[in-house]
Amino acid sequence: MSARRLDDESPDRLYTVTGGRSDAGDIELDLVSLVIAEFEPAPGMQSEHARILELCRRPIAIVELAAELRLPVSVVKILVSDLLDTGRLSLRRSARPAGKAQLPDMEILKQVLIGLESL
Amino acid sequence: MDSRVSDPAVRAPLSDTATTGLKIVIVGGFGVGKTSLVGSVSEIHPLSTEEIMTQAGVGVDDVGQVRDKRTTTVAFDFGRITLNAENILYLFGAPGQERFWFLWDQLFAGSLGAIVLVDTRRLEESWYAIDRLEHHGMPFVVAVNRFEGQGPSLDQIRDALSLPPDVPLIDCDARLRESGKFVLITLVRHLTRLSERMP
Numbered sequence: 001m002s003a004r005r006l007d008d009e010s011p012d013r014l015y016t017v018t019g020g021r022s023d024a025g026d027i028e029l030d031l032v033s034l035v036i037a038e039f040e041p042a043p044g045m046q047s048e049h050a051r052i053l054e055l056c057r058r059p060i061a062i063v064e065l066a067a068e069l070r071l072p073v074s075v076v077k078i079l080v081s082d083l084l085d086t087g088r089l090s091l092r093r094s095a096r097p098a099g100k101a102q103l104p105d106m107e108i109l110k111q112v113l114i115g116l117e118s119l
Numbered sequence: 120m121d122s123r124v125s126d127p128a129v130r131a132p133l134s135d136t137a138t139t140g141l142k143i144v145i146v147g148g149f150g151v152g153k154t155s156l157v158g159s160v161s162e163i164h165p166l167s168t169e170e171i172m173t174q175a176g177v178g179v180d181d182v183g184q185v186r187d188k189r190t191t192t193v194a195f196d197f198g199r200i201t202l203n204a205e206n207i208l209y210l211f212g213a214p215g216q217e218r219f220w221f222l223w224d225q226l227f228a229g230s231l232g233a234i235v236l237v238d239t240r241r242l243e244e245s246w247y248a249i250d251r252l253e254h255h256g257m258p259f260v261v262a263v264n265r266f267e268g269q270g271p272s273l274d275q276i277r278d279a280l281s282l283p284p285d286v287p288l289i290d291c292d293a294r295l296r297e298s299g300k301f302v303l304i305t306l307v308r309h310l311t312r313l314s315e316r317m318p
Contacts, residue, residue: 030229032140032209034133058132061140061209063197067166072192073225074171092138104231106314108206112141112231113307115202119160119300 017048017071018078027084027091029077031063034092035084048079052089059092130163136204143208143306144226146215146252147236148244152264152293153212154196156236159299161198161210169194170222193222210303215248223251232310233259234302236293239270242279249280260287260309262302 036059041050048069055068066076083089145153158165169192196212213219213226215235227233233252237245245261252259263276271279273288282288287309291298 030140030142031211031225032142032207032229034137034140034207058135059137060133061199061207063168063209063211064166064199067168067197072169072171104310104314106311108141109231109307109311109314111206112202112208113304113311115200115206115208116300116304116307119200119296 014072014075017046018075021078022074023078027081029062029080029091031073032061034059034061035065035080035089036060036092037088038090039088049083049088052076052079052083056089133207134201134204137201137207138205139207141202141206141208142211142226142230143232143234143303144211144213144223144230145234145236146213146223146248146259148215148238148241151215151236151238151241151244153236156234156262156264156291156293156299156302157196157198157210157212159294159296160200160303162201163199165196165198165212167194167196170225172219172221193219195222195226215244217247220251227255227257230257232306233257234306235259235261237261237263237276237280238266239263239276240266242276245280249282258306258310258313260289260302260306262289262291262293262305264293265290 035056037053037056039053041053045053048071051069052065055065062076062080063073065080066073069076071079080089084091145156147153154165172191172193193214195214198210200208200210202208211226213223235245235248235252249259249261261276261280261282263270263273273290276282277284277288287305289302289305291302293299
């Protein structure tokens with residue numbers, strides 16, 4: 001596991017990509033929230049937005065987008081929120097409601113167990 | 120440990136029917152085998168991504184340096200398992216050290232449960248992780264990655280970690296698919312038992 005200074009990777013670029021924002025707005029996005037493109041990239045679109053739409057032709061998780069784009073997760077959340085706000089992307093039925101101490105429901109656990117046993 | 124971003128053209132996309140992402144987090148010290156465990160069961164080569172570590176997450180030692188705008192990033196690995204048409208299970212390898220705690224909140228929010236991966240030569244590295252998991256009420260199992268055949272028995276390890284008797288403790292070889300699968304199934308069975316106990 002590595003912790004390193006962001007200086008090594010052009011903070012200016014991160015700032016530009018997000019327009020200087022550090023908050024993804026009202027939409028609660030989880031690392032495993034799945035998103036899918038509703039439209040093809042449009043000419044003149046910010047290159048990161050266009051790239052996200054390309055990667056989202058099939059459902060994809062936020063964390064996978066971050067890995068593909070080589071951008072920090074929080075930056076990707078901001079970019080994805082932009083596209084959700086304008087309807088170019090849509091959120092699939094969201095992941096389990098957040099709640100650290102909450103136990104998952106039995107139906108989900110049963111499905112997970114069946115899935116794992118058939119690995 | 121070396122994980123790279125794969126070529127999207129090669130990496131299989133999710134099915135169009137996928138709707139729900141689920142999470143299980145694997146916590147452990149550096150070099151304990153988290154990425155091996157993720158990779159042993161993942162349908163994709165483990166991917167690495169990173170998150171920005173903000174001032175608040177840097178730790179007590181740095182509070183005196185508020186004017187220092189240093190920002191660091193922390194990398195973490197993940198893999199995935201398509202469980203069925205709708206549900207996709209993501210496995211995250213999370214660094215266990217205290218200074219990475221800020222990342223834990225994001226990883227653990229809404230996750231099914233956790234696996235603490237333990238190296239018997241460095242048991243003390245697991246104390247902090249176990250303590251935090253108990254504090255947050257996050258259900259977990261402990262898997263001992265046996266680098267050598269010998270070492271302390273599971274009973275001795277349970278004592279050393281002060282693990283309650285109802286927390287499953289098992290041996291594993293994080294490199295092997297069957298072993299990784301067994302660890303995950305042990306966690307899910309544990310979660311099922313805990314859920315059954317709820318009124």
